[in-house]
Amino acid sequence: DPAEAIERALWGAPQAIWGGEVVTNFAIDARLAKRLHANDARAERYGSSHWMLDLVLAPDFDEAAVAVLGRRPMRKLLANPALRAPAPSSAEHWRMIRGGWLSQPAADYVLDLAASRMAPGVLTQVQVLALCIAWAAAFGSSLGGNEIAIAHDGALLAAGGGPSTVEAARIALDRCMARGHDCRGAVFAADAFFPFDDVPAMLAEAGVAAGCAPTGSVNDAAVAAGLAERGVAMAWLPPEIRGFCRH
Incomplete structure (x- = not known):
């Protein structure tokens, strides 16, 4: 509506x-x-x-x-x-750098849960909608990199970015608190894989119920196991997917 x-x-x-x-x-x-x-x-x-x-x-x-x-x-x-009927541009993206130009494919990936590894459990339709919103916010890399976005019940609650994923998650959680939002039952999206269990632990402690993140870390198995033990349902994206399109 x-x-x-x-x-x-x-x-x-x-x-x-x-x-x-x-x-x-x-x-x-x-x-x-x-x-x-x-x-x-x-x-x-x-x-x-x-x-x-x-x-x-x-x-x-x-x-x-x-x-x-x-x-x-x-x-x-x-x-x-x-x-x-908006559609993402598939044109190659160019940006100026010192002494030349940098080319990269268009940031046109649309979240595809069918191509993701789901574990554990099955997401509800409400969670899927929130996950799409969170991923759209994180995928744009418009907050400085290492984005973490949190959404719930069809609304973006907060997003944060920074020099590290830990700082990005802390900013996102602090913004949720400052705005009076309750993270319990919310979902999150990360624009890149988790190299360690620190950020997943922070998000789980805040009460998030589900999330999505790319894979490709040497610690993927340990991170996934930690989230599963905490009862956080995850959509693990294919390793070729990265959200940090502005790096």
């Missing part, structure tokens, strides 16, 4: 979204525009009901939606019909 998707996205980080940008793959009508404009519950917690979004990008806006969202003078509304 589009209205529910908007609510869960905005409440994932209700302070960080202030002055932020929202992109949807569905058209915005008056009902959805009101959700994007303000929320009374936000006023109770943060002193203002307005989300203060600076940009909303969607396939289309009807006139009533423009009237609602246009109340913020500097807000930009951009319509692009192609967003109704």
